[in-house]
Amino acid sequence: MRLIRNKYLQYLLVGAVFLLPVIIHGVPTATVTLAASMVYTAIAGLGINVLLGYSGQISLGHAAFMGLSAYMSAYLTKQLELPFLLSMLVAVIAPLLIGLILGAIAVRLEGFYLAIATLGFGEILRQLFIEMDWFTGGFSGASATYPKIFGHALTKNGMYIFMVGLLVALMMLVYNLVHSSTGRAMIAMKSSRTAAMAMGVNVFQYKLISFAISSVFAGLAGVCYVHFFRHVDPTVWTAALSLNLIALVVIGGAATVGGAVVGAVVMHGLPELMKGMPIIGEIPGVPLLIVGILMAIMLIFYPRGLIHIPRDIVTFFQKRAARAQKGDV
Amino acid sequence: MDQVLSVDHLSISFGGLRAVDDLSFSINRHEIYGLIGPNGAGKTTVFNCITQFYKPDAGEIRFTDQMGKEHLLNGMPAHKIIGLGLVRTFQNTEIIRELPIIDNVLLGAHTEFKAGVLANMFAMPWARKQERELRKKAMDVLAYVGLDKIANEYAGAQPYGVLKLIELGRTLMCDPSLIILDEPAGGLNDSETERLTELIRGIAKERHCAILLVEHDMKLVMGLCDRICAISFGKKLAEGTAAEIQKNTLVQDAYLGKEDDA
Numbered sequence: 265m266r267l268i269r270n271k272y273l274q275y276l277l278v279g280a281v282f283l284l285p286v287i288i289h290g291v292p293t294a295t296v297t298l299a300a301s302m303v304y305t306a307i308a309g310l311g312i313n314v315l316l317g318y319s320g321q322i323s324l325g326h327a328a329f330m331g332l333s334a335y336m337s338a339y340l341t342k343q344l345e346l347p348f349l350l351s352m353l354v355a356v357i358a359p360l361l362i363g364l365i366l367g368a369i370a371v372r373l374e375g376f377y378l379a380i381a382t383l384g385f386g387e388i389l390r391q392l393f394i395e396m397d398w399f400t401g402g403f404s405g406a407s408a409t410y411p412k413i414f415g416h417a418l419t420k421n422g423m424y425i426f427m428v429g430l431l432v433a434l435m436m437l438v439y440n441l442v443h444s445s446t447g448r449a450m451i452a453m454k455s456s457r458t459a460a461m462a463m464g465v466n467v468f469q470y471k472l473i474s475f476a477i478s479s480v481f482a483g484l485a486g487v488c489y490v491h492f493f494r495h496v497d498p499t500v501w502t503a504a505l506s507l508n509l510i511a512l513v514v515i516g517g518a519a520t521v522g523g524a525v526v527g528a529v530v531m532h533g534l535p536e537l538m539k540g541m542p543i544i545g546e547i548p549g550v551p552l553l554i555v556g557i558l559m560a561i562m563l564i565f566y567p568r569g570l571i572h573i574p575r576d577i578v579t580f581f582q583k584r585a586a587r588a589q590k591g592d593v
Numbered sequence: 594m595d596q597v598l599s600v601d602h603l604s605i606s607f608g609g610l611r612a613v614d615d616l617s618f619s620i621n622r623h624e625i626y627g628l629i630g631p632n633g634a635g636k637t638t639v640f641n642c643i644t645q646f647y648k649p650d651a652g653e654i655r656f657t658d659q660m661g662k663e664h665l666l667n668g669m670p671a672h673k674i675i676g677l678g679l680v681r682t683f684q685n686t687e688i689i690r691e692l693p694i695i696d697n698v699l700l701g702a703h704t705e706f707k708a709g710v711l712a713n714m715f716a717m718p719w720a721r722k723q724e725r726e727l728r729k730k731a732m733d734v735l736a737y738v739g740l741d742k743i744a745n746e747y748a749g750a751q752p753y754g755v756l757k758l759i760e761l762g763r764t765l766m767c768d769p770s771l772i773i774l775d776e777p778a779g780g781l782n783d784s785e786t787e788r789l790t791e792l793i794r795g796i797a798k799e800r801h802c803a804i805l806l807v808e809h810d811m812k813l814v815m816g817l818c819d820r821i822c823a824i825s826f827g828k829k830l831a832e833g834t835a836a837e838i839q840k841n842t843l844v845q846d847a848y849l850g851k852e853d854d855a
Binding site for chain 1: 644646670671672673676681683716767
């Protein structure tokens, strides 16, 4: 029982479940592609959870950060022929720097105003993706290959396994972070800025930190995207994707490590599930409509996020058992 | 006797309203000092000026730390104040509801933590060790204020009296030389207030710490404070021992109204 409560082991289990599509024989490649979408979205969502769930800051520009890193990694590996891991490192520095600028803006702006400022930032970046076609390939986009790691060329499945490994590692890092003085200060800043300041939390510094972390995670997600799908174009990195990242964090469970993963699975999995249904799946538009309604229902009845469901079920039965013992039932 | 805090000709206005008007007072080491006045007299504003949540228009606020070094607080960022050994609570409690009680108390030691983001992310052994040590200290503090049995319960689910104690415990984590308490007994019942009085007295005595407090519970103020300063409309009316303040006609008028007002 104690082993199951070990968080690292739980995250490894999550990773193992994600690896099932490449382990089990005969799983269609479309399933691996769907799972890869879940994984790269979960990586970005993990960062958004640090920003939104733990630190109480908002950004509608993070989709553009994903795009920026995707383009950079495509360019660095293809045109400059940098090794993959090095290009990944360089590709996440760019969103890190922009993230720091946004963090500095966030010191002055809050709530709606911050949302609008970051939205503008993201849209400017997306326009640049369209205009700078020597770098991005303009509307038609840029292409990339499956990466080589230490001379070992990855296949599609190999790249997918790399992504799952990255997700598990990042979950562990976020778990460590939020259970440390840094995480405590972030939560304090979100919950009571006044108390945080009085206890010596430099709010400016912690806003920068949370923007930096989330930007790096978005960058990593973008790098994963471009080397898995081997193509990147400007239509993906819209504000709608940024909104989706926020939505999946809230649906999965804000301020929990696994929330973004649950959210990403639901967000990508539910539409596919609906499309596979008889009759409703065959009428165009209806599956997405149902997904929208389901998500609204989830938020109304389960605003804390789906990740809390197992725990709540356990407590429900524990309480019932306790009452039964007292003889109330 | 040497001073821990001196407030010199402090003034601050909000729009046309002079909330604090040329107020001066000083607090000696190990002293329990009370600030009283009718509602809206500017007591909390004085606290906010001292801790730099408000930037005063005029006047100097000086704090002498444990080493005897004097610091001018004016213009310092609010988050730097606690590092000097000056810490405060809030009138309506400012608690991190999402965190367990012990983590709320640990927040009081925030400036002690040496680990940065990366050291925390990778859970460096030395960072975990410091976390464990400070967690132990927080447990001791919780035992001191009588909350050790519920240390791991969430703060958000606690009654008001407990929240007040969490805030008090949180101030002890930085080994302060001056604690500012904004209505510590506000919203507490009689027995809770009595226990709190003993706690505050104990903190001042055992931890060699001065205390500045605002409180409406006159029994608590008169019984606890070595010296009291009465203010009204941001101005100082009188300063002295409990007996002196009680006899002062200006103070009586401020609280009860002058006869010709009636």
